[in-house]
Amino acid sequence: MVQKNAITISLEEFLQRPETKPASEYINGQIVPNPVLQGHHSTIQVELTAAIHTVLKKPRIARAYTELRCVLGGWAIVPDISVFQGERIPVGSNGEVGNVFPIAPDWTIEIFSPPSKSEK
Numbered sequence: 001m002v003q004k005n006a007i008t009i010s011l012e013e014f015l016q017r018p019e020t021k022p023a024s025e026y027i028n029g030q031i032v033p034n035p036v037l038q039g040h041h042s043t044i045q046v047e048l049t050a051a052i053h054t055v056l057k058k059p060r061i062a063r064a065y066t067e068l069r070c071v072l073g074g075w076a077i078v079p080d081i082s083v084f085q086g087e088r089i090p091v092g093s094n095g096e097v098g099n100v101f102p103i104a105p106d107w108t109i110e111i112f113s114p115p116s117k118s119e120k
Contacts, residue, residue, distance in 0.1 A: 008029040008030065009029065010029075011071070011074055011075075011076060014076060015071070015076060022036055022067075022078075023067060025075070025078055026077075027075050027077070028075075035113075038113060041080075045066055048081060049066055060086045061085065061086060062085045062107075064082070066081055066082075067080070068082045069101070070082055070103070070104065070105055071100075072102075072103065079109060080110050080111045081109035081111075082107070082109075084106055088106065090102070090103070
């Protein structure tokens with residue numbers, strides 16, 4: 001949730017900041033903290049990522065990544081699962097998957113976790 005009195009910073013300033021745990025996102029000039037993942041949410045995330053890999057990874061169609069920072073449209077978000085077609089995956093000079101993905105995912109998955117009774 002974006003706070004009403006939050007300070008607005010640029011995307012460049014946000015990307016220069018140290019990474020937080022859990023990762024924060026940058027949306028509409030505001031830093032938005034992500035909640036700590038709970039067991040049920042994490043289980044769905046891991047199982048769904050494995051299922052996507054079972055179908056798409058071996059034929060080199062696409063790969064799924066969890067908690068990967070993606071910079072797109074002036075935002076820096078960290079979706080639960082990001083899927084990229086194989087030829088769009090950034091590669092470093094050494095031929096390995098790059099650390100920075102400055103492009104929009106082909107498929108973004110957010111897992112909805114209803115609030116616990118104590119959060120209502």
